[in-house]
Amino acid sequence: MDRIRIRGGRPLSGEIKVGGAKNAALPLMAAGLLTDQRLTLSNVPQLADVRTMTLLLAQHGIAVDPVTEDGRALSLGGAITGTEAPYDIVRKMRASFLVLGPLLARVGEARVSLPGGCGIGARPIDLHLKGLEQLGARIVLEGGYIDARVRGRLKGATIVFPFVSVGATENLMMAASLAEGRTVLANAAREPEIGDLAAGLVAMGARIEGIGSDTLTIEGVERLGGAEHAIIPDRIETGSYACAAAISGGSVFLRGARLDHLGATVRILREAGVDIDEQAEGLMVRRLNGLHGADVMTEPYPGFPTDMQAQFMALMAVAEGASMVTETIFENRFMHVPELNRMGARINVHGASAIVRGVGGLSGAPVMATDLRASLSLILAGLAAQGDTIVSRVYHLDRGYEAVECKLAACGADIERVAG
Ligand code: EPZ
Numbered sequence: 001m002d003r004i005r006i007r008g009g010r011p012l013s014g015e016i017k018v019g020g021a022k023n024a025a026l027p028l029m030a031a032g033l034l035t036d037q038r039l040t041l042s043n044v045p046q047l048a049d050v051r052t053m054t055l056l057l058a059q060h061g062i063a064v065d066p067v068t069e070d071g072r073a074l075s076l077g078g079a080i081t082g083t084e085a086p087y088d089i090v091r092k093m094r095a096s097f098l099v100l101g102p103l104l105a106r107v108g109e110a111r112v113s114l115p116g117g118c119g120i121g122a123r124p125i126d127l128h129l130k131g132l133e134q135l136g137a138r139i140v141l142e143g144g145y146i147d148a149r150v151r152g153r154l155k156g157a158t159i160v161f162p163f164v165s166v167g168a169t170e171n172l173m174m175a176a177s178l179a180e181g182r183t184v185l186a187n188a189a190r191e192p193e194i195g196d197l198a199a200g201l202v203a204m205g206a207r208i209e210g211i212g213s214d215t216l217t218i219e220g221v222e223r224l225g226g227a228e229h230a231i232i233p234d235r236i237e238t239g240s241y242a243c244a245a246a247i248s249g250g251s252v253f254l255r256g257a258r259l260d261h262l263g264a265t266v267r268i269l270r271e272a273g274v275d276i277d278e279q280a281e282g283l284m285v286r287r288l289n290g291l292h293g294a295d296v297m298t299e300p301y302p303g304f305p306t307d308m309q310a311q312f313m314a315l316m317a318v319a320e321g322a323s324m325v326t327e328t329i330f331e332n333r334f335m336h337v338p339e340l341n342r343m344g345a346r347i348n349v350h351g352a353s354a355i356v357r358g359v360g361g362l363s364g365a366p367v368m369a370t371d372l373r374a375s376l377s378l379i380l381a382g383l384a385a386q387g388d389t390i391v392s393r394v395y396h397l398d399r400g401y402e403a404v405e406c407k408l409a410a411c412g413a414d415i416e417r418v419a420g
Contacts, residue, residue, distance in 0.1 A: 004391045004405055006382030007414040008364060011250035014411035016241050018256040018282070019045040020072070020231035022400050024193040026095040027170045028200045028231060029053045032062050032076030033102035034174060035204055037226030042073040044231060048399045052093045056085060060099065077226070080107050087113035087144060093399070094118060097125055098167065100148060101175035104137055109149045114141070119371045121330040127168035131159045135172070135179055156181030156220055164189045164300035169216070170197055177206040179220035188216045191301040192261040196232045203227035235261040236307045237401065239269070240376050242285040243311045244408060246274040247318060248383045251286035252411055259283060263302035268294055268312070272319060293321035293358055298329050310336045310377035317345035318384050319358040326353040336374035339367040343381050343389065364389040369396045376401060383413060390418070 020043035030053070032039045044050060054064040054074075061081030067073035083103050090096040090113040103110035115125065129139050129146065135154040140147040156179045159172060169189040174197075176183035188194070190212060198211045204227045207219040238257040245252035246269070259266060259278045266276055272294040277284040293316055298306040306329035316323040317340055327333045334354055337347045342365045346357040364387035369375035375397035382389030391397075394417070397404060405415045 001392065002394050002420070003418045004379065004394050004397070005416055005418050006364070006379060006389045006391070007387065008362070008383050008385040008389065010248065010412050010414055012245050012248045012252050012383070012408065012411040012413060013250050015253040015255055016407045016411060018233045018238050018241070018254050019402050021045070021193055021196065021234040022047055022049055023166070023191070023236070024196040024231050025050055026053050027098050027174070027193070027197045028229065029057060029064070029074070029076065030098040030102055031174055031197065031200055031204070032057060033060060033080065033099060033106055034178060035224040035226060036077070036079060038075050038077035039204065039226055040067060040073060040075045040228045042228070042230045044072050044074050045234065046071060046402050048395070049093050049095065052089060053095065056089045056096050056099060059084065059086065059089070060103065083107060083110050085110070085112040091116050094123065095167070097128065098171055098174070100128065100146065101132065101171035104132060104148050104150060105154055105175040105178035108151070110146070112146050112148070114144050114146060119335060120333045125167070127161060127165045128171045131168060131172040132175060134159050135175055135183065154179035154220075156183040156218070158184040158186065161185070161187040163187070166191055166194065169194055173198065173208070173216060173218060174201065176218040176220060177201050177208070177224060181220055183218045183220065185216040185218070186214070188214050189300060190214055192232055192235060200227065200229040203229050232261065233258055235265070236305065238262065238283065239265045239305070239308045240311050240401070241407070242269060242274060242276065242283070243315045243380050244383060245285040246287045246291065247315050247380050248413070249287050250411070251284065253282055253284050255282040257283040264299070264304040265308055268296050268304055272315065291315065291319035291358070293319045293323035293356070295324040297326040300329070306330060306333060307373050309333060310373040311380055313337070313347065313354065313356055314340060314377040314380040316356040316358060317347065317381060318362060321358055323356045324353055325356060328352060335370035336377045339370070339374070339378055340381055342367055343385055345381070361386055363387055366390045366392065369393040372396050372400045376404070379404060379408070383408070
C-alpha cells in the first residue's frame with residue numbers, strides 16, 4: 001500500500017488549482033440514471049470515488065464515457081439494464097446508496113446493498129428509506145439488501161426531516177423529480193453540493209423551487225432530458241489547502257476557489273489568524289502572524305463543516321493557546337487524534353469535544369490514515385513537523401483528494417508518494 005513521506009518546515013508558496021467537488025460529482029453522476037438522454041458533466045475531479053461510481057453505473061447499464069482526454073468531462077447515458085447495487089461496491093463507497101432514489105423513480109425497482117458501517121460512525125440510512133416510503137415505495141430489508149419497489153410512479157408527498165441529512169435530501173430530491181405531483185422536502189440540507197445537484201436536475205428539466213433554502217419544492221415531471229453541467233469547485237479541498245498554507249506559514253493562491261461556498265469556515269480560519277483574500281479567480285491564503293486557538297462546533301451548512309474538523313484540529317495543534325473542537329454530526333470522527341498526538345500534539349477528547357492545547361512544534365513520525373479527512377490532517381501536521389512524517393494507508397486520501405503530493409510539492413513542500 002502506498003505511503004506519503006513529508007519532511008516539514010517549509011512554508012508553502014505558489015498556486016493550487018481547486019478541483020471539482022467530490023460530493024457534488026457523486027450525486028450528479030447518480031442523476032444520470034434519471035434520463036435516457038446524455039448527461040454531460042464537466043470539472044469532474046479525478047478521484048477513486050468517481051471511478052467507483054463509474055463502475056456502479058456500468059452495473060446498471062449506464063456508460064460513463066470520457067469526453068476529454070483527461071476525463072474531467074464525462075458523458076453518461078444508456079438504457080437501464082440492471083437495478084442491483086452490489087455489496088462489494090456499496091461497502092467501498094457509501095455514496096453508492098444515491099442510486100436508490102433514481103432507480104426507483106426511473107424503473108420502479110431497485111435492490112441496493114445496505115452500506116454498512118464506516119469508520120466515522122454508524123451512518124444509518126433510515127431517513128432515505130422513510131422518505132421513499134412516503135413517496136409510495138415498498139421497502140423490504142433482506143439479506144443485507146434494500147429491496148425497493150413501486151407500482152407505477154412514485155407519488156409526491158411532504159417530507160419533514162427530523163434532522164439535516166445531505167444524502168437523504170439528495171436521494172429524495174432525485175426521486176421526487178420524476179414522481180407524480182408535488183414533493184416538499186422540509187429541513188432539507190443546504191450544502192452547496194445540494195444546490196449544484198438541484199441545478200443539474202433543473203438543467204435536465206426538473207422543476208425545483210427553494211434551491212439554497214431548507215425547504216425544497218419539487219413538481220414531478222414525466223421524464224427528464226439530457227443536459228450539460230459544470231460541477232462546482234470543492235469547498236472542502238479549498239479549506240484543506242487553506243489550512244496547508246496556514247500551518248506551513250506560507251501563502252498559496254487557490255485558483256477557482258469560491259469564498260461564498262465556505263460558510264463558517266472563512267470566519268473560523270480568520271479568527272485563528274489565517275488571512276483569506278478574495279480575488280477575481282480564487283482566494284489568496286496567507287499566514288501573516290501567529291495562529292491562535294479558536295473554538296469550533298461542526299454543524300450542517302452554512303455552519304462549520306464536519307469534513308473540515310480534522311484539518312482544523314491539525315492547524316490548532318500548533319496554534320497559540322487552546323481551542324475546543326466539538327463534533328456534532330458523526331459519533332466517531334476523532335480517529336486522527338491519537339495519530340496527531342504521536343507527533344507531539346496535545347489533544348484530549350471528552351465525548352464529542354476535544355481540547356487542543358497548542359504546542360510550539362510537532363515532530364515527524366510514522367502515522368496511519370484512518371479515514372479520508374483524517375488522512376489530510378496528518379499531511380498538514382507533517383508540513384509543520386520537524387523531520388519526516390510517513391503517512392500509511394493513503395488509499396483513504398485518494399478517495400477524495402486528487403494528487404495531493406503533486407499539488408503540495410508544486411508549492412515547495414518536501415513531499416513524495418512512496419510505493420509499496
Ligand atoms: C455527506 O454524507 C458527505 N458525503 C459526507 O462527506 C459529509 O460528512 C456528510 O454529508 C455531512 O456533511 C457525500 O456527500 C458523498 P448525512 P451523508 O446524511 O449524506 C445521520 C467526506 O469526507 N443520518 O448528512 O452520509 C448520519 O449518521 C464525507 O467527503 C441518519 O441518522 O451524511 C450523520 O450522523 C464523509 N440517518 C448525520 O445524519 C440517515 O438516514 C449526517 O449525515 C441519514 C443520516
